[in-house]
Each structure stands twice: as C-alpha cells, then as structure tokens.
Amino acid sequence: MNRFDFSGKTVLVTGGTRGIGQRIAERFLAAGAQVFVCARTQPDTLPESSGTSATFVAADLRNIEEIDGLLDTICRVTGRLDVLVSNAGGSPFVRAATASPRLTESIVHLNLIAPLHIAQRVNAIMQRQACGGVMVFVASVSACRPSPGTTAYGAAKAGLVNAVASLAIEWAPRVRLCAVSPSLVLTDAAKDGHYGNASALSAICATIPARRLATPDDVASACLFLASDDAAYSSGTNLRLDGGGEIPAFLAASGMHEAFVEKS
Template structure:
C-alpha cells in the first residue's frame, strides 16, 4: 500500500466472481483503475470486459457453483500473476419465487450460487493467501434480504443470511493473515434490474430510501476498495452496510403519503399524532 495513495493496488491481484456485468463489472473496473491485475469470471464469455486506466480485466469461464471450477479459478489467478491478494465473491442473485410451490432444484441452485460458491472460492483463495507475507482479503457481497427478507425471496434470503454467518465464521478462523468481510447491499440500479423498479425510472422506490436514490454499482465498488486496502487493515468479520440508510418503515411512508394527499393542515396534525405515540 502506498502511503500517498492508500488504495493503490499496483502489483496486486484481484479476482471478482460474476465480474462481467452489473455490480461485478464496476468492482473490476475500480480495482483496475487502482492499478490491480484483475481476473473476472462468468459462465460465458462477455461481449466486453471491464477496462480502466488503459488496462483490461482477464477472463476465465467458470461456474463457481462447482467446487472444482471455483478452485480452478483461484489457481489460474495465482499461476498467471504469481499471487492473489483480493477475492470478491460477487456472483449471486435470484428471480422471485413462491416459497409454497418452488421446486427443490430451484432452491438448491439458489443456495449453491449465493452461499456454497462463495465458500468454495474463499476456501481456495485462503490456501493461496495464507502463505503470502501480506496475506489477503476476501469480500462477500451480500444483500439486505439476508437481514430483512421480502416476499418471493425465501431461498435467496436464507442463502444471503448464511453468507453473513459464513463471513463471520471465516473471519474467526483465518485471521490474522486473511481478513474476511461482508457488504450488505441495498437497492442497486443496474441495467438488468431497471425493469423491476417501475415505469417511473425508480423515482417511487428512491423515495423509500433515506439517501433519496438507489445505489449505483460504483458505490459498492468503492466499499470494496476500502475493505481490501490498508485503510481497513484492522477490519475483519465486519458487515458494511451500503444501502443508503436502509428503507423508511412502511408506517412512516403511509403517514407521509396521507399528509401529501390531504395538504398542509393534515400534515401538521398527522405529524403531531406520530410524535405522541
């Protein structure tokens, strides 16, 4: 780490799973811009790879739900660059599904992608990082669903809650050489998720967030740079919330909507009633 630039990753190697699109793409670009050699993976080769500072990420096709593929990804990075300093377990996600009718196969796939795959890649990364004098950093990208499940996310929420537990357990076992941390992400506006947030471009959704906007992928990327850097050298087993303050309680939003509907006089009365409770 450079004293003048604490997020200088020149000469360091970073692996980002699912780094070919969305949040992972932004994370890979951030590390490239900070000077790192970056390897991204996906199940199929993308049309374009992350690029920053005149440099481009390397790519390896890998389905990290397969333990052998996860291990091969890490081994490829170590063999290609001679070391591995940072692993970002970003690959994950799930479509909504009714818990009452969802198939066992669906549940198994969601848990494999969001919990087992990070375990497999972290395990392989630890084998490389432990002998290194500088150790290493593992960052698991989680979700607010792991704390506050939403309808249609039973398998996903359970897996993400497990990822947070896994982070804390590995942080206990692998320190001091390898630090393991977790980022709780909130609503993030990516191209793939845009349709989910409504025809208003997400304006209504943004009103539920204290920061008055959804996160951009770069917000998560910046948090990754911090956790992987020397600035966070004593941060281990942490859950860093990158969700804009969470979401306002439904009761609060209902009162605000009612106030807007009835005008200034009702707003004053309803506000006083809220304080009295």
C-alpha cells in the same frame, strides 16, 4: 486521482463481467491491480480502465473442479492472489410456496455454498503468502430484513454474512474477511425495468431516506475500501449500504413520513 493504490496486487472478482461486478473490476483496474474476472461464458467486452483490461477465465462456481481450475490459472499467471471479491450471485423473484426444490437448491448453492467453496480454496493460497490477503463478499440487506419473493436468496445471504464473521476468526490474522450488503442497486437491468417502470422506480426511491438507489460505484467504493490497508483492522464486519434503510411502513401509512423527508 484514485484514493486507493493496488499496484502489484492480484484481484479476482467473481461475476465481474457485468453489472455491479463489472464496475468493481473497473475500479480495481483503475487503482492499478491486475484483475481477473470469471463467469460461465465470456462476454463481448471485458472490464477496462485506461487501456488495461481484466483477464477472463471461464468458470461455473457451482462446480468445485472449475473453481480449482480458475485459481490454478491465476496462480500460474501471477503467482499470487491478494484480494477476492466474491460478487457472483442473484435470484429470480419466486414465491416460496411454489418454488421447486431444484430452484431453491440452486439459489442457495450460488449465493452461499459456492462462495464458501471458493473462500476455502482462496484461503489456502493466502495463508501461504507473507502478506496474507483479503476477501470481500457482496451480500445484501436481504440478509437482515424480510425478503419476500426471494426467501431462499435472503436466507443464503444471511448465512454468508454469518460465515464471514466466523471465518474471520478461523483464518485470522493472515486473512481478513468482510461483507458488503447493498440494498437495491441501479444497474442497467434496473434502468430497463427490473423494478418496474419509471413511476415504480420513483416510488421505490421515495421509501429510501437517501431518495435514490445505490449505484454500482457505491458498492465498488466499499469493496475497495475494505480491501485496502485503510481497513486493516476491519474483519468479520458487514457494511450495510442502504441509504439510511427504509422509511417505516407505519409512518408511510399514516402520512407522517412527510415530516421526516426533506422536500426536493
């Protein structure tokens, strides 16, 4: 039984064709929403739940004309947009000292500029609707802790979290905005070695109080909650999904962390 009901609602999940975005789209479909997903290229399969599939619209969110085309298509089909989940983003591992200017600009554009552009356009739609709307932005714990190897990404996500707080004031009361900041997530890429081999993955989990990585379902659950009426008084907030954070390095270095970790 679904805890949330989005029947009659139209939801857009950017980057919703794989990974975390795919699971978010599937969960909104299961909750009764009409779901649109976008990416630059159409995948072989689309998010689906109980025989209902998401609708795909090709769009490169770094191109403002394609954002406008995406939203025009949604409004032409449904006449409304109730929820935006701005999930598209990411970054390769690259040392800041050797990153090219073009790569740095591309990372910032994808993770900060593009979400701001689509938010501006979606706000114009939602402000015209009697029921307004909700925007949920998938950020990262990299926004509020050091992010070596993904410096531009962390800086962009920090900007995104700040923007959510600011826009929640500018666009209230008709439009709510929230951010979700997961730590490392066990996607298919992670299972295939994105964070290293099985031994490395186990060592990473040992640094997390919850003793595991987040799952796409963890992130999806947070998005559904924040987009629901149960979170009607939540706006400008940033929900951290980090399993309790990280065991402090000085405890791990001294071996004292064992006193704070329950043996399995």
